[in-house]
Amino acid sequence: MGMTTQKIMCLGILFVLVFSSLAISGQGFNEVPSTSTTLIRIDMTSGTVTLPEEVEIIAASQGQWVDIILPRYRLQDLSDLQIPYIILIADMNEYHKELMGSYHTFAQIQTILQGIAANYPNITSLFSLGTSYEGRTIWCLEISDNPGVDEGEPGVFYMGLHHAREWPTVEICLHIANNLTSLYGVNSTITNLVNNRRIWIVPCVNPDGYYYCHDLGIDWRKNRHYFPQYGTYGVDLNRNYNGSNNGDIKGAWGTIGSGSVTHSPSGETYCGPGPTSELEIQAICDFFVTHDICALISWHTYQEELYWPWGHTSAITPDNTYMSAVGTQIALRITRQSGSGTYTPKQAYGLYPTTGDTIDWAYGYSHYVLGRTTFAYTIEACSSFHPSESYLDQICKENCDGALYLIQEAQNIHDTVVPRVVPPVIDDLSNDSDGSYRVSWQEKNPAANPDYFQLDELSGLSIGTDDAESGSSLWTLDGFALSTSRYHSGSYSYKSRSLNSDVSSMTTAYPIPITTGMRLSFWCWYSIENNYDAAFIEVSRDGRSYDVLDAFTGSSGSWLYKEYDLGSYGDESVFIRFRYTT
Incomplete structure (x- = not known):
């Protein structure tokens, strides 16, 4: 920008x-030196503030303040621009090290998931969606009365930790998994939900980033994909999905717009060399498109807010009325960390415009390409990156209440929202001896119940x-x-x-x-x-x-x-x- x-x-x-022959050449990028990072809050009450390039926006209150992370040596840039700010966390590395003991290591996360699967084998299935760049497993836990069996039940998908430093999102997902399994057969509501839904939980989408940030105590946001041609590490996984798929170029992967996306490999919001370029996002997308998922939540920190699409534009989705109502009900069930009030529900564009994020892709790809319905939400949990252990249990319980509501509502979403009609897949044409031909096709989403399909025969095409x-x-x-x-x-x-x-x-x-x-x-x-x-x-x-x-x-x-x-x-x-x- x-x-x-x-x-x-x-x-x-x-x-x-x-x-004729093919020739393709690449482009180079410059490296930015690494250093310790600082979290600051910029005062926005006096009007619009033009931020310097390559800063990472963390949270914002419209017209009030914006929190950003930047290398400590760049504080002088703000002073030169006469931007007023206060320091919230002087050294992010030290902050992580002080609180890492309140959160599980990656090895412990794996052990917990394996323990749940071993203790509840009749209602769980633990499996790998794939591996990260450093060879760590992206674990997915299914919870259902017949795990692995498609019985036509509504599917709900929960994810944590796209961003490496957002540790509470892992704990929230683990809490939900433990709640659904330990109360099965004890609590009638939980038992009924597990018997009539397919629930998938991926607590840690970014295992390499989590290990690097939590286990090693080094401030980090992205994954750990190394780019030797640039000498840099990492892609922002929540900028690497393939856009909104709604026909709006402002929602396409890699569109910069607000500055919340960058094409610089050293940038914190680097969207990657291409859409779905990252192993972790490939694993999530491959799973998503092959399973009937009608609702999802992706957890992040921090802001104590809930968002629904679109995130790239103030325009609303075709399902906005119902999707926003469900989102509002989820938010109303999650009490703030202070104990006063509940999470704020809003359209994602209200935070800051972005592209390549989870919920715009999940909703848009489902609606416009697959012809199915997926209500997709982001929850920015907590009032800070890593609340202390004294707050963590209550945060997990509150978010679990919101998650349970969505699992309940999934049946209505599945049964009442009519999906968009998408073109069928046309089989190869067969020619008869008299010169006529036969056309057959396979509907991609029969649930849309189209009135008819129209096939136009075109002529006069000239290619040159x-x-x-x-x-x-x-x-x-x-x-x-x-x-x-x-x-x-x-x-x-x-x-x-x-x-x-x-x-x-x-x-x-x-x-x-x-x-x-x-x-x-x-x-x-x-x-x-x-x-x-x-x-x-x-x-x-x-x-x-x-x-x-x-x-x-x-x-x-x-x-x-x-x-x-x-x-x-x-x-x-x-x-x-x-x-x-x-």
Whole structure:
């Protein structure tokens, strides 16, 4: 979001499908030195404050204050900018070490989960979703009367610790697991819920980060993915999901907007080299899409608030009325750490806009791509990162009350919310001897109960070159426009908008059928603020969920030729999108 270079991306001779060789090159990023970190609170009562780049926003009260973590040596930046602040925690490393004894080690977490599974084998199943970069297991505990068996029951999914320093989220998840299992057969409400739901709990999404921060006592947020080309560690796992999938480019993975996302590998909110690039997020997403989950909570700290989608925009979701009502009821069941009042429920955008987070992806992907309903919530528990042991038990009990309400409400969510109709999967066409053909398909979500499907036969498709000289009818432009200010050949190119905190895109107006050997090529020229802003070339099978073929930052210095193999999309129709975010 800085302003040191011009932020423009020009594309010329776009969308050329040819048959020739492929060449891809990467981009470099600068490393920022590590140091001890400090938690501070900035006073916002006097109006808008422009924060320096590469700070980590932790919590905020709109119009009152914002808490951020930054390296101690950068406090001078705030003084130079005359930003008023107070220090809450002078040394985060010392803070962690003082409180680590109140929280379980990663080895103890595993032992507790294994103990629950051993003590309650008839209603639990403990299994691995995958492993982290350092080889630690991402454990998932299922609790149900017939674990591992799909009986058509509503599924509820609970997760803790996307961010390494948010230790109470692990304890909350362990408490919920212990409560559901130890009271089974004792408490009639719990017994009924376990008998009629499938409940999955992942207490620690980020085991490497937890071990590094808790067990070793080193302040940390991200995972521990090492990038040797940059000499840096870690991706913010709650920025690595593949966007909102609702057709809004502001919600796409990697869109920067508010500054709560960065493309700098050294940044605390680094969203990764691509959507779902991280092993931990791949494990969560693979599990999510293959199980019928109608409600989830992802716990974080701290703020004592509950959020529902959207987080990238103030616009509301199609299910906002019911989803917000359920969220409000969850929040009302969680008393604040002070003992006075309950958690505050609000749309996630009210904290600060972000992209690549859990709940926007879980709701958006379910609704728009899978055609099913998932009410997704984030709970920012506690009034600090690591409350002392004297508070911890009550915090866990309060959050468990909210979690139990959602498990109860899951049946109504499952039964009453009509999912969105999504296109069926069309089988290969079969031709008859008379030249006619037969079409068959498989519905992706029969529960949507569509009135009919319409199949249109198109003709006259021409695939070749758009030289940018004959108008832009092949594209849907949002921030891009034809321009004569710079061009490779001819007189025109497509040029992005040049604004701060913005996103531009150009997307093929129609899906393009891909056949064997087809490739995408174009000439591009770009001058992009290195490490902060980024441009992407993306492909989508459904116009909702996009794969990133390549990313660009820095300056090209001249027109560059780029070419990409589309073989993995053979026999499918795809949308091509160029996206630029600042």
